[in-house]
Amino acid sequence: MMSRSLTAALQGVDGSLVTVEADVRLGLPGLTIVGRAAGAVAEARERVRSALSHCGHELRPRKQVVNLAPADVRKDSPGIDLAVAAALLASHEIVPSTVLDRVLLWGELALDGQVRAAGGALVVADTARRHGVSTIVIARDNADEAALIPGLEVLAVSSLPELVAHLRGDRTIPAHVRSPGEAIAPRSPDMADVRGLATARLGLEVMIAGGHNLLLHGPPGVGKTMLARRAAGLLPDLDDAAALEVTKIHGVSRGRVASDLIRRPPVRMPHHTVSVAGLLGGGTPVRPGEVSLAHRGMLFLDELLEFPRACLEGLREPLEDGDVTIVRASGVLRLPARFQLMGAMNPCPCGYLGHPERVCIDPATAVARYRRRLSGPLMDRVDLVVPIVPQSGDAPELPEGESSAGIRARIDAARDRQRERLVGTPWRTNAEIPADAGAIETHCALEPPARALLRDLVRIRRLSPRAQHRLRRVARTLADLHADRDPTAAITADELAQAAALRCLPDA
Numbered sequence: 086m087m088s089r090s091l092t093a094a095l096q097g098v099d100g101s102l103v104t105v106e107a108d109v110r111l112g113l114p115g116l117t118i119v120g121r122a123a124g125a126v127a128e129a130r131e132r133v134r135s136a137l138s139h140c141g142h143e144l145r146p147r148k149q150v151v152n153l154a155p156a157d158v159r160k161d162s163p164g165i166d167l168a169v170a171a172a173l174l175a176s177h178e179i180v181p182s183t184v185l186d187r188v189l190l191w192g193e194l195a196l197d198g199q200v201r202a203a204g205g206a207l208v209v210a211d212t213a214r215r216h217g218v219s220t221i222v223i224a225r226d227n228a229d230e231a232a233l234i235p236g237l238e239v240l241a242v243s244s245l246p247e248l249v250a251h252l253r254g255d256r257t258i259p260a261h262v263r264s265p266g267e268a269i270a271p272r273s274p275d276m277a278d279v280r281g282l283a284t285a286r287l288g289l290e291v292m293i294a295g296g297h298n299l300l301l302h303g304p305p306g307v308g309k310t311m312l313a314r315r316a317a318g319l320l321p322d323l324d325d326a327a328a329l330e331v332t333k334i335h336g337v338s339r340g341r342v343a344s345d346l347i348r349r350p351p352v353r354m355p356h357h358t359v360s361v362a363g364l365l366g367g368g369t370p371v372r373p374g375e376v377s378l379a380h381r382g383m384l385f386l387d388e389l390l391e392f393p394r395a396c397l398e399g400l401r402e403p404l405e406d407g408d409v410t411i412v413r414a415s416g417v418l419r420l421p422a423r424f425q426l427m428g429a430m431n432p433c434p435c436g437y438l439g440h441p442e443r444v445c446i447d448p449a450t451a452v453a454r455y456r457r458r459l460s461g462p463l464m465d466r467v468d469l470v471v472p473i474v475p476q477s478g479d480a481p482e483l484p485e486g487e488s489s490a491g492i493r494a495r496i497d498a499a500r501d502r503q504r505e506r507l508v509g510t511p512w513r514t515n516a517e518i519p520a521d522a523g524a525i526e527t528h529c530a531l532e533p534p535a536r537a538l539l540r541d542l543v544r545i546r547r548l549s550p551r552a553q554h555r556l557r558r559v560a561r562t563l564a565d566l567h568a569d570r571d572p573t574a575a576i577t578a579d580e581l582a583q584a585a586a587l588r589c590l591p592d593a
């Protein structure tokens with residue numbers, strides 16, 4: 086008898102519905118799984134057979150064929166085990182086959198029939214909802230994660246006998262009620278500890294307020310990493326849609342059970358020895374890279390110019406499009422990767438060029454070669470370039486800086502002003518306003534004195550049209566950070582001048 090059950094296949098952070106068909110026919114006894122089973126699914130045969138037998142369900146000594154449809158989708162998660170077992174049980178008439186069309190099953194089987202958690206539960210649950218499947222049967226350890234999807238009935242199982250009893254109507258599993266997740270609010274260090282560094286502090290605030298990318302440059306040990314660590318506490322909370330996207334990505338990546346939606350934007354700080362696949366994503370099965378793990382948050386690259394060229398080149402696509410393409414033998418996959426980039430670099434290979442007390446030991450040619458690694462296309466996406474100047478040793482102790490709470494309040498208000506002004510457009514922050522004269526003129530209008538100043542800046546600094554657009558976006562954010570400014574008023578000359586000061590490339 087032929088029977089069917091439903092499960093899912095994972096492609097990056099998306100899922101698709103998979104139908105498991107099981108058929109028992111005359112022929113040499115054995116279990117065969119077909120339909121692009123790869124990786125862990127190739128071993129499902131052994132796990133499922135052993136689990137069934139351990140729970141007292143020997144397969145008939147016939148030929149058993151399990152087909153995973155559609156055949157063009159690769160299935161490589163062990164989460165498919167539970168659906169394979171259910172389809173086989175139905176084909177042996179141990180459970181009624183009719184109950185299996187309305188539920189999606191997800192869980193890995195241990196050899197003794199226990200049901201184990203499998204990665205990507207949130208993606209799988211979302212797949213069920215999107216395909217109108219109202220119920221998901223899932224490993225108990227994945228149940229809280231699946232229950233994050235609204236409107237989906239979640240049935241948690243610990244073992245195969247529990248599932249069999251439920252499907253036969255002997256003992257109904259009640260719908261899972263999510264245990265409230267403990268609010269994990271990772272406390273990041275406070276901006277109050279950052280003394281001095283006024284320009285860098287302003288750069289960071291403008292970056293986060295307007296969604297811009299920022300490059301800090303200065304000698305080692307002046308506080309670039311210290312600022313990056315504090316940026317985490319300044320980023321605004323994620324809204325529902327963004328929180329679901331971020332939680333899905335991190336669930337797939339870690340196979341970790343999320344007890345609640347991730348509400349705080351992620352901050353990722355990969356080391357410059359990271360591989361291209363580690364940064365951009367890749368592998369089999371595909372794992373999201375750092376750019377995707379930083380989705381809706383911040384990617385901090387310290388020692389930016391020490392990253393391999395392929396990594397820096399690879400950042401262009403996510404910075405332009407907000408996602409990253411991963412090419413594999415089995416096809417092309419796109420993963421979300423919309424993040425704010427914060428880079429930090431030394432002014433030269435040894436780090437001390439321009440330092441008030443130390444001497445740079447690099448020949449001019451080495452410095453030039455080093456700087457050339459800052460590629461034009463990458464810098465095109467960086468609106469803010471800010472120097473960090475070391476404090477000289479005999480300067481008096483500086484007072485504490487403003488606390489993160491105060492800065493965060495200004496950032497949240499500035500984000501509200503941008504949303505209000507950009508309502509009806511696909512953009513939410515000033516940094517997203519495209520480099521197109523019409524859009525810039527509409528959303529970053531200049532007062533007449535500001536327009537005159539821009540003409541002077543274009544002449545003196547030889548600003549390209551793209552550079553002018555960058556300047557106007559940053560000036561717009563500076564205006565949005567002032568509570569007393571009308572969010573629709575044009576940009577002033579002061580704001581434009583301040584924006585120009587926030588793009589200061591290292592001297593040659």
Ligand SMILES: [Zn+2]
Nearest residue numbers: 433435445447
């Ligand atoms: Zn040097």
